[in-house]
Amino acid sequence: NAGVTQTPKFRVLKTGQSMTLLCAQDMNHEYMYWYRQDPGMGLRLIHYSVGEGTTAKGEVPDGYNVSRLKKQNFLLGLESAAPSQTSVYFCASSTDPPSETEAFFGQGTRLTVV
Amino acid sequence: QQQVKQSPQSLIVQKGGISIINCAYENTAFDYFPWYQQFPGKGPALLIAIRPDVSEKKEGRFTISFNKSAKQFSLHIMDSQPGDSATYFCAASKGTDKLIFGTGTRLQVFP
Numbered sequence A: 001n002a003g004v005t006q007t008p009k010f011r012v013l014k015t016g017q018s019m020t021l022l023c024a025q026d027m028n029h030e031y032m033y034w035y036r037q038d039p040g041m042g043l044r045l046i047h048y049s050v051g052e053g054t055t056a057k058g059e060v061p062d063g064y065n066v067s068r069l070k071k072q073n074f075l076l077g078l079e080s081a082a083p084s085q086t087s088v089y090f091c092a093s094s095t096d097p098p099s100e101t102e103a104f105f106g107q108g109t110r111l112t113v114v
Numbered sequence B: 001q002q003q004v005k006q007s008p009q010s011l012i013v014q015k016g017g018i019s020i021i022n023c024a025y026e027n028t029a030f031d032y033f034p035w036y037q038q039f040p041g042k043g044p045a046l047l048i049a050i051r052p053d054v055s056e057k058k059e060g061r062f063t064i065s066f067n068k069s070a071k072q073f074s075l076h077i078m079d080s081q082p083g084d085s086a087t088y089f090c091a092a093s094k095g096t097d098k099l100i101f102g103t104g105t106r107l108q109v110f111p
Helices: none
Strands: A004-007 A010-013 A019-025 A031-038 A042-049 A064-067 A073-078 A087-094 A109-113 B004-007 B010-014 B019-025 B033-038 B045-050 B056-059 B062-067 B072-077 B086-092 B105-110
Touching: A004 A087, A019 A031, A019 A087, A019 A109, A031 A073, A042 A064, A042 A073, A073 A087, B004 B086, B010 B019, B019 B086, B019 B105, B033 B062, B045 B056, B045 B062, B045 B072, B072 B086
Parallel strands: A010 A109, B010 B105
Antiparallel strands: A004 A019, A019 A073, A031 A042, A031 A087, A064 A073, A087 A109, B004 B019, B019 B072, B033 B045, B033 B086, B056 B062, B062 B072, B086 B105
16 A cells, blocks of 8 residues: 655755656545645645646745646656755645545655755 | 744653643634644654534544634643654644644654
8 A cells, every 4th residue: 555655755956957756646536735844844835736637836836836637646846946945845645625634645755956 | 924833843751741732823714623743754644633613632642622712722642652752743724725734843752
């Protein structure tokens, strides 16, 4: 039972480089989310999706783009990485709106931008 | 703009003691208040959750106390154990809206 799988687990980027983080869930969940976790800031929502083909902005969307072409996958892209995007990124999914059910998180991607 | 304020930032408790983490919110429309537990190197996982129609919810050693008039809720861990050492996040949401997380509390329980 894989649950929510994030790829890669670690990555170091140079300023200006681009990359895509992949999130895959095998629970047939409709809702998927990307959060970033920074010391003293908690978990902040970057983008989310309420179903295949949909995306929406969260609290801190600037500098990121997302796509949900398949129900099981949610991709987070950084077009031109900046040191301020150094963080731990978490993907999560849930079957229902977050006010009604548990959100399942992946193990995180630690990204360092130098 | 911090919609959910969490304190303390860190907490050190001796084994067998009571750990208390507090959260305050501003939006009276919030109707779901979960707590998530995160171990080092792992993603957060749901620990316990409450809705505003009850003042307390208990699951084993973990209890949520909810004060609607004060717009506050807290997590109590009774008989704290070293295995409870983790970061705890409170959160809130309204209707079908997204979850808003607090800033987290790092709990360390020493033997």
